[in-house]
Amino acid sequence: MSAVLLLAVLSAGNAVAQEGEAPPAAPKPKTVHLLVSGGPVAVDVDVLLNGEFVATVGSGDAPLMQAVDDLLKPGINEVRLVARKAEDGRKGEEDLRIQIAPVRERGARSRMIESPFFSAEIPADAALQAECIETGRFSAGTPPAPVAAPKGGYWMFVSGPPTNHRISVQVNDWVVGSYTSGEQIVEITPYVSKGKNTVSFDGARACFKPASGREGPLDFVLGYAEKEHEVVKMRQQMVEWQVSATDKREAVTKKANFRGW
Numbered sequence: 239m240s241a242v243l244l245l246a247v248l249s250a251g252n253a254v255a256q257e258g259e260a261p262p263a264a265p266k267p268k269t270v271h272l273l274v275s276g277g278p279v280a281v282d283v284d285v286l287l288n289g290e291f292v293a294t295v296g297s298g299d300a301p302l303m304q305a306v307d308d309l310l311k312p313g314i315n316e317v318r319l320v321a322r323k324a325e326d327g328r329k330g331e332e333d334l335r336i337q338i339a340p341v342r343e344r345g346a347r348s349r350m351i352e353s354p355f356f357s358a359e360i361p362a363d364a365a366l367q368a369e370c371i372e373t374g375r376f377s378a379g380t381p382p383a384p385v386a387a388p389k390g391g392y393w394m395f396v397s398g399p400p401t402n403h404r405i406s407v408q409v410n411d412w413v414v415g416s417y418t419s420g421e422q423i424v425e426i427t428p429y430v431s432k433g434k435n436t437v438s439f440d441g442a443r444a445c446f447k448p449a450s451g452r453e454g455p456l457d458f459v460l461g462y463a464e465k466e467h468e469v470v471k472m473r474q475q476m477v478e479w480q481v482s483a484t485d486k487r488e489a490v491t492k493k494a495n496f497r498g499w
Contacts, residue, residue: 268340270310270378273351274302277334279360284320285336296324296334296360303349306338312379314413317356319372321445323365330362333448338376353424356416358404359448370445374416375406381428382412390464390473391427392498396420397459399452401483403441403490407458410435418444420456423470430498437477441490455480460496 272285278298285292287309293302317338339354355376394407397420406416412429437460461475476496 268342268352269305270307270338271341272302272304272306273337273339275335276332278328278332279330279334279362279364280324280328281321281360281364281366282324283336283360286318286320287338288315295336297328298331303341310378313377314375315378317374319358319445320369321366321372322369330364333362334360336360360446361448364446366445372404372445373442374404375413376415377413390462391425392430392460393463393470393472394424394426395459395472396422396424396457398454398456399450399483400447401456401481402443402447402486403481404444405439405441405481405490408438419448419450426460432499433497435496435498437494437496439479439492441481443488455482
C-alpha cells in the first residue's frame with residue numbers, strides 16, 4: 239500500500255534572491271487554520287471549535303483560510319459541524335471541503351499545509367430535512383516522548399469507502415484523528431508506549447456520506463511497520479477493526495489492547 243503524501247502546497251514558491259538582495263527570511267512557525275474550499279452546496283454549516291463559533295460556510299465564496307490558534311487547548315479538542323438547509327435556497331454545484339490543519343508560511347505567496355487534524359466533505363447534492371450536528375475530535379500539543387523504536391515504527395492504515403459514522407481513534411491518551419472514509423496512512427509512533435497500549439474507536443452518526451464507487455467496510459489496521467522512501471509496509475498487525483459502510487446505528491465503539499516494543 240503506497241503511503242499517502244500528507245503535504246499540499248497552496249501556491250508556488252518564492253522568487254530567487256538576486257545579487258545584492260537580502261537572503262530569504264526563515265520559515266515562520268506553524269499555525270493552525272480552518273481551511274474551506276469548494277461549494278456552493280445546498281446547506282449552511284456552522285463550524286465550532288471547542289464550543290466557540292469560527293465561521294459559517296457552504297456558499298461557495300472564495301476559499302477560506304482562517305487562523306484558529308486562539309481556540310485550541312492542550313489535549314483533546316472538539317470540532318462541531320452544525321448543518322441546516324440554506325435559507326437562500328441555493329443549489330449545490332461542487333463538494334465542499336472543510337479542514338483544520340497546521341499551516342507553515344513559506345513566503346509572501348506560499349504556504350505548506352500539513353496533515354489535517356480534522357477533515358470533512360459535504361457533497362454538492364447534500365440535502366437535510368432538519369438540523370444535523372456532526373462531531374469530531376483531535377489532540378493538540380506536544381506528543382508524549384516515545385521509547386526509541388528499533389527499526390520502523392507504529393502506523394495506522396485506514397481504507398475503505400465512506401460510512402454513516404465519524405469515528406475518532408484514540409491511542410492511549412492521544413486522539414489521532416476522526417475519519418468517515420479511508421485511504422489514509424498515519425504514523426502513531428509518538429503515542430505508543432513500551433508495554434501495554436490501548437486503542438479506542440468511538441463513532442457517532444455523520445451528517446453526510448459522500449458518494450463513492452467503492453465497496454466493503456471501513457477498515458482500521460494498526461501495527462508495526464517499516465517505511466522505505468514513500469512506501470509503508472506493515473510487518474506485524476496488532477489491531478484491526480471494521481465498520482460496515484451501511485451500518486445505521488447511532489453509535490459504534492471498540493476498544494483493544496496491544497503491546498508496544
